[in-house]
Every structure is written in structure tokens, then in C-alpha cells.
Amino acid sequence: MMASRIAAAGAAAGAAVLALSAPAFAHVTVQPEGEAAKGGYAVVDFKVPNERDNASTTKVEVTFPADQPLASVMPQPVQGWDIKVTKSTLDKPIESHGRKITEAVSKVTWTADGDGIRPGFFQKFPVSVGALPEDADQMVFKAIQTYSNKEVVRWIEVPQEGQEEPESPAPVLELSETEDDHGHGASDSSDSSGSADSSGASGASSEKGSGDTGSAAGNTAAAGSSSDGTDTTARVLGIAGIVVGAAGVVYGVFAGRRRGTA
Template identity: 60%
Template sequence: MKTSRVSFAAALAAGAVLVLSGPAFAHVSVQPGEATKGGYATINFKVPNERDNASTTQLEVNFPVDQPLTSVMPQDIPGWTVNVEKTKLDKPLTVHGKQVNEAVTKVTWSGGKIEPGRFQQFPVSVGKLPDADQMVFKAIQTYDNNEVVRWIEEAKEGAAEPQTPAPVLKLTAAKGDDHHDAGAKKTDDAKNAKDGAAKDGKHDEAAAKSSDTTARALGIAGIVVGLGGVAFGVASRRRTS
């Protein structure tokens, strides 16, 4: 009897863990979760089916209007129909030298089915990504039993993850910036090496001139001493005679 109670308690605890952790790993998300600022990327909206008795039949993704993207191109998915909605911009954007007056604000996939225990990815090519830390896409998931789950809650710093968090795409600095810094450092290093070599060359040249002057002085001194010896020898012979 005691063993049965322990087993029941363990099973209950495990079930509670699964229930509590379910929303943390089964929500609609962006894959991969990072992209480069100012660039273009292909992202996937990953949609798992959280229900055991219903299938997902529609996904609606809202794009942030304060971070307009001029290029949003969904990839065709067999069995699904995609609809792209645009809105007119209050302030036109200039892209590749051309003015853009509209931006995509919503993409909706419908007509397909994500059955229980399955997930589906919805690929989209997007750009030009803004110079910001992140983009938040509010998504609405609809089931064939008319249940609607709104993944629209934004996470707050220091707070627990919301029950139905909105998909978030983090934006990072371009790697080219790092390459530029590295190139500048290499240029500085090369310049320093060149300057050092020039200084060493001047030092060697000065040392060589100093050595040459010393050698000449010693040579002249030797000649003088030699001439003095010759004169002394001649004088000695005259005295002897």
C-alpha cells in the first residue's frame, strides 16, 4: 500500500511538471530566433498543435507596423493557401533607390491541417530588417473546433514568461562590422610594424656610420704612429753615423 502511494505521488508530480511546462515549449515561435540588423533573412514560424482532439487549420501572423518591412515573401506550402495584406505607409521608405509606399502588415495561412502530435513550419523571406534589438510578431492560431489561441503577449524584462507569448525575432549587429574592426586593427598593426622597421633601419644606419667613422679614425691614428716610427728610425741611424 505504501509503495502504491509513492508511485501515485510520483506520477502526479510528473503530470504536474508536464502541464506546467507545456506552454513553455509548445508555443508558436520564430526559427531561427536571430537575424542580422539591416539585412535579409528567411525565417520560419513554427506552429505545434497543442490539442489532442483538434487540428490547427489557420495561422495569422501580424507584422509590427512601427517596423515596416518592404519585402515579405512567403514560401508555398502544399495544402495551404497564403494571403498577404499590405497597408500604406505614412512615410514612404527608400529601398535600393526606389520609394516604397506600402508594407506588409499581415500574412495568413489557411486551408491546411496540423494534426494532433504534429507541427508545421511556415517559411517567409523578410527584409530589410530594422536597426532594432528585436521584432515582435503577434500570431493567432485557429483550430477546427473553432478554438482560437492568441499568441500576442510580450515578455517583460525580469518577469516570468507569459502564458501565450508572442513570437520574437532578436536582431544582432552585422558580422561585417567585426570584420571592419579587425581590418582596421590589422592596418594599424602593419603601420606600426612598418614604422618600427623604419626606426630600426635608421638606427642600424646610424650605428654603421658610427662604426665606419671609428674605423677611419683608428686607421689614421695607425698611419700617424707608423710614420712616427719611421722618422724615429731614420733619426737613430743618423746619430749612429
């Protein structure tokens, strides 16, 4: 009885260890570099991990939502990958910077021209996008990942709020709110800064005036000191000259006496 209990406990502990040591399930995701604000432009990274131990990821396809067309989609070159941008005609044209857009990017495909994403590694695929929707909180991008052994994984299941994450969730980009009062805040800050600068400038002017007065006084004192120093130097040189002259006379007298004695 005791042996069976110990065996059961050991089995449970072993299962727990295996569960804890199992690698976390990773999937294709999309994250902005910085902020993805509604109505703005952003650079987003599609992060693709390799989940296989015996194959490399050789192809990644990302489909852009047809109901949220983007006027600008520009992928960044990625070393070791060829990029293909597919455009489709819009059912309803959109306007961007005063011009009408009749087609938009519907898919971007990255194909490896080498080893691709090897086991144990991941790769980021940056894309500049905009203008982002103003009336949505998120954008869903469906992705397809192809391995070197011809296996295809479809990351296309849309996560639902309040439900568990699906087995193969689609990448979701969360959009942040636009700071409408940012401009006003900047203006107010500039105004207060301007006021501070004005008062600072006034203070600086006052300090400069005081400094000028002090400088004038300092210059006068310096001039006086210079004059005194010059007079002193002249006196010292004059006395030294007299001493040298007297020494010369004495030397001449003694020299004359020696000659006369000789």
C-alpha cells in the same frame, strides 16, 4: 498515523509523476534560418505546433509590427496551404534601394486547403524578410491560431524582460549585431593572402627554375643512356648476325659432305 503519512507521501509522489509526465507547453515561435542581422535580410520560420488532441490547426495569421515596416516580405509556398499577403499604407514612407516605399506587408495568412496541422505535428512557414531594423534588438510578431473545431488561440502577449513568460507569448525574433569590420577583415585577409601568394609564387618560380636545371641534366643523362643503349643493341645484333652466318656455312659444308658420300 503511519498509514496517513504513507498515504500523503503516495499522493505527493503521484502528483510529482503527473507533473513530470505532462507534455511541455508549446507555442508559436519565430526563428531565423541562419542569422538575422540588423539592417540585413533573412529567412525566418514561423513554427506552429498543434496543441490539441481532437482538432487540427487550419489557419495561421501573423501580424507584422507596424512600427518596424519591412520593404520586402515574401512567403515561401507551403504544400497544402493557401497564402494571403495583406499590405497597408505606411504613415511614414521608408526608403529602400533608392526608392520610396509607401506601403508594407502588415499580415500574412496561411489557410489549409486539406487537413492542416494534425494532432501531434507541427508546421514551419518560411518567410523572406528585409531589410531588418538597424535600431532594434528584436521584432515582435503577433500570431493567431485557428483550429478545426473553431477554437482560436491568440499568441499576442509581449514578453517583458525580467518577468515570467506570459501564458500566450507572441513570437519574438532576436536581431544580431552587424559585423561592421567584416569587410575590413576580409580585405586584410586578402592582402595577407596576396602577400602569401606572392611569396609562394616566388618560391614556386624558384623551385621551377631549379627543376628546369634538373630536368635539363636529366634529359642529357637520358640522351646519353639512350645513345649507349642503341650502340649496345647494334653490337648485339651484329654478333648475332655473324653467329647465324657461321652456322649457315657449317651447315652447308656438312650438307655437301653427306651428298658426296651418298
